[in-house]
Amino acid sequence: MIDAYTAITRSFNFSMSRFGYPRQSAAVVRKAVGWGDAHLLRSFVKEEDAKAVLEAYRRHHKGSLARYSKVFPGVVRLLSGLKRRGYKLAVASNRPTRFSWILIRHLGLKPYFNYVLCADKLRSGKPDPQILKMIMKRLSVPARDTVYVGDMIIDAIAGKRAGVKTVIVTTGSSSISQIRRERPWKIIKKIKDLPELLQSA
Secondary structure (H helix, E strand, O other): OEEOHHHHHHHHHHHHHHOOOOOOOHHHHHHHOOOOHHHHHHOOOOHHHHHHHHHHHHHHHHHHHHHHOEEOOOHHHHHHHHHHOOOOOEEEEOOOHHHHHHHHHHOOOHHHOOEEEEHHHOOOOOOOOHHHHHHHHHHOOOHHHOEEEEOOHHHHHHHHHHOOEEEEEOOOOOOHHHHHHOOOOEEEOOHHHHHHHHOOO
16 A cells, blocks of 8 residues: 555665664665564664664654655555445554554545554564454454455465455565465555455455
8 A cells, every 4th residue: 555665765774874784775675674673674783783773763764754655556546445335444564553653644544444453562463363363353354254455475474374365466575476475365466456356355
């Protein structure tokens, strides 16, 4: 739904420079995204610096997210249409709760979602299926009636483990070959192609 890679890269390189670590290209950062910000940074810094680097990243990221994030074309129209058709919509994110809400509010997406759940409220994040199971329980929707949409290999794994139909959009950080290995229900190039799939779900 949201392209936040520029915001992530800027905050990442700000925190790296702040502590004397080398900056990384957008492509390198993009490949490391998806497992949460602590995991993202820990791969590039010494263990003794990890906490301080994470704090610097998060301070910077509040402004960076609001300034550089954007919704993909067709997303608002998609969400509006699904809402009108009676779908229950939720967000399942490994991004910390406060940053997810910065994005949702700043981009005007709050009215479309029934529930938002992030990994920092749980024992573990994706690819653990707990986050999806908690959302289904909260919305009283069984797995057979649930479609989970993601854009990375961890989403494909989480959806498979949760026993739900999983759609992967190829706008994320995982390659198509990585995604195909997990055999999600469907793979699409653009999020706006989702409504046609839902007719056969």
